[in-house]
Each structure stands twice: as structure tokens, then as C-alpha cells.
Amino acid sequence: MTDCTVRAVVDALDSRYPRDWAESWDRVGLVLGEFDHPVSRVLCVVDCVPETVEQALDAGADLIVAHHPLLLKPVSSIAPDTFKGALVHRLIRAGVALYTAHTNADVANPGVSDALAARLDLTGLRPLVPATGAAAGAGRGLGRIGTLPASLTLAELARFVAQRLPATTAGVRAAGDPERLISTVAVCGGAGDSFLADAVRAGADAYLCADLRHHPVSEHLAAGGPALLDVAHWASERPWLDDVAVWLRAEFGVEVLVSDLDTDPWTVHAIRNDLEIRP
Incomplete structure (x- = not known):
């Protein structure tokens, strides 16, 4: 495995998905994390939500590469009693960096x-x-x-x-x-x-x-x-994660995991007398 840091992965991702390719309203790039922090394991996700954050921590990931921005709209606070603030604090305390490639990856x-x-x-x-x-x-x-x-x-x-x-x-x-x-x-x-x-x-x-x-x-x-x-x-958008994972493995020789946690918000689908509920 080659030496790998947050900065090295960010630079490579920025080269593959330049930030100036993103729509003007979008927010892409490094969201949080120490540039010099070593990276040995990456988790690729569509959404940075509590479930995928816990998955990253359980897996011992050093970096999350997400498709959807966590902080797309302006915020005035990342207090830990807010939804997004709690995720930011959780990731910082655990030393897990977060990077987003959205419309620039589209x-x-x-x-x-x-x-x-x-x-x-x-x-x-x-x-x-x-x-x-x-x-x-x-x-x-x-x-x-x-x-x-x-x-x-x-x-x-x-x-x-x-x-x-x-x-x-x-x-x-x-x-x-x-x-x-x-x-x-x-x-x-x-x-x-x-x-x-x-x-x-x-x-x-x-x-x-x-x-x-x-x-x-x-x-x-x-x-x-x-x-x-x-x-x-x-x-x-989930299939794209596999492509990113293959590329990151080849580029850095690190372990890259892909999240299969279904973060689609719809959890119940009813058809007449049939009811399907996602576990």
C-alpha cells in the first residue's frame, strides 16, 4: 500500500472531478478533515447521513467520499443539537474526513x-x-x-x-x-x-x-x-460508487468500501392488499 493522506486523495479527486465543473449553486470538494491525516480505508456513499456515518466509523474509515453535499445550503450554525451539526461533530471527533463530488461528477x-x-x-x-x-x-x-x-x-x-x-x-x-x-x-x-x-x-x-x-x-x-x-x-447514483472505488484502489492501493445502505427515504410501498416494507 502506498503512503496516502487526505490531501493526496483530495488532490486526485479534484483532478478527476474539477470543482469548476460543478454547477454554480453546488458545493463540492473537501467538507472537513485534516489534510495531513493518513488514509488507509475509504468509504464511498451516495448520502452522508447518520447511518452511513456510523457505517464509516464501524469500518474504521479515514475518509468518506460522498456524492450528495452535506452542506449544500448555507447554515449559520453547526451546533451539535442540529442534524447536520451533529454529523459534523461526530466525524471530526472520530478523525474522519468528508469529501463531496456532485454535479462535477455528474x-x-x-x-x-x-x-x-x-x-x-x-x-x-x-x-x-x-x-x-x-x-x-x-x-x-x-x-x-x-x-x-x-x-x-x-x-x-x-x-x-x-x-x-x-x-x-x-x-x-x-x-x-x-x-x-x-x-x-x-x-x-x-x-x-x-x-x-x-x-x-x-x-x-x-x-x-x-x-x-x-x-x-x-x-x-x-x-x-x-x-x-x-x-x-x-x-x-449508487452504480457510480463502484467506479470511484475501483479508481481509488488503483490510484492509491488503499482499501475502499462501497456503502450498500439504501438511503432512499421511501420505506413503504403498498399495492392494493399487498404491503412491502423495507427492513
Whole structure:
């Protein structure tokens, strides 16, 4: 194992996911931690929440690499009696650093949507929304569009997605004709209804993302847009953690763990007389 410090990992992550690729509203980079602290074990998570913080401490991790920012909105206090303040104090006391790569990882190539596309065996990938500004070029951008190995009906694709993505209580929902043949699929890790028009322009047969809302979906389908698949936000971004872990292991030779704790907030799914409850 090579010598590794928080500073070394931060510098490498900043090089792979430059901070100026992030959206102006985003907050990425090192959140807390001592630069000179040695790192021998890393935990990759989608969300920094009490459960994943405890997982990091139980595993003896020195650094958490998270996708979602802990401190996205401005705060005036990190007092220990606040939700986020308690996590900050817990991590500092334990000597665990926290780093976030969010929209800068979304736009990267490879990035969050590449990992999602790979789970579905999509080939011929290109950005759904090509990057502009500092991140422009080299195949970077938000979302990806590619081709399935073989055409599937929408119903078959929904089942395929459910098999390939991490299981959640929310499962997979599809909107459109169940018998519609799908060959070209656009995907976007995380919330993606702002890119519905881009999926139309890209000529996708179906578009998969998270957090789709009733009225945008209804209007999109009424206008003849691609079929839609809605998955849990956590499930759409969890595949990226595996890519980050592989890269960190190769880069530093340290132990890198990936959290499979389902941090999707929905825990109950009822269908008529059936009730599914996540443990």
C-alpha cells in the first residue's frame, strides 16, 4: 500500500472531478478533515447521513467520499443539537474526513450517468446534454444516451432495469405503452425531469431518471415524447460508487468500501392488499 493522506486523495479527486465543473449553486470538494491525516480505508456513499456515518466509523474509515453535499445550503450554525451539526461533530471527533463530488461528477466522463448506462449494457454512449463552459469537450455532459444490445418492450425494459439496479422499496415505474419497442435509451443519474425536452431532441425511445413528477410526465407523453422510467434517486447514483472505488484502489492501493445502505427515504410501498416494507 502506498503512503496516502487526505490531501493526496483530495488532490486526485479534484483532478478527476474539477470543482469548476460543478454547477454554480453546488458545493463540492473537501467538507472537513485534516489534510495531513493518513488514509488507509475509504468509504464511498451516495448520502452522508447518520447511518452511513456510523457505517464509516464501524469500518474504521479515514475518509468518506460522498456524492450528495452535506452542506449544500448555507447554515449559520453547526451546533451539535442540529442534524447536520451533529454529523459534523461526530466525524471530526472520530478523525474522519468528508469529501463531496456532485454535479462535477455528474458531468464528468466517465461520470455518474456512465455508470448507470453501464448497468443497462448501453453502448455508443454520448452526452444527453453536452457540457459547456469549463467542462466542455471530451464527451462530458449531463446524462447519457446509448443503444441496448437488443430491443425490448417497455415492460421488458422496466423488468430489466429492476434486475440491474439496486433494489429499493420504490422499485421501477414506467410511463408509456408497455408494448412499445425500445432500442435507444437516455439515462440521467438523479433528478432528471429538467431534461425531458433533451431526451426528445436526442431521439431516445425511452428516458430513465429519478424523481419524475406527475404533470411534466403527463404533458411529455401527451406531446408524443419517449417512454419514461422512474427509479429511486439513490439507486440511479449508487452504480457510480463502484467506479470511484475501483479508481481509488488503483490510484492509491488503499482499501475502499462501497456503502450498500439504501438511503432512499421511501420505506413503504403498498399495492392494493399487498404491503412491502423495507427492513
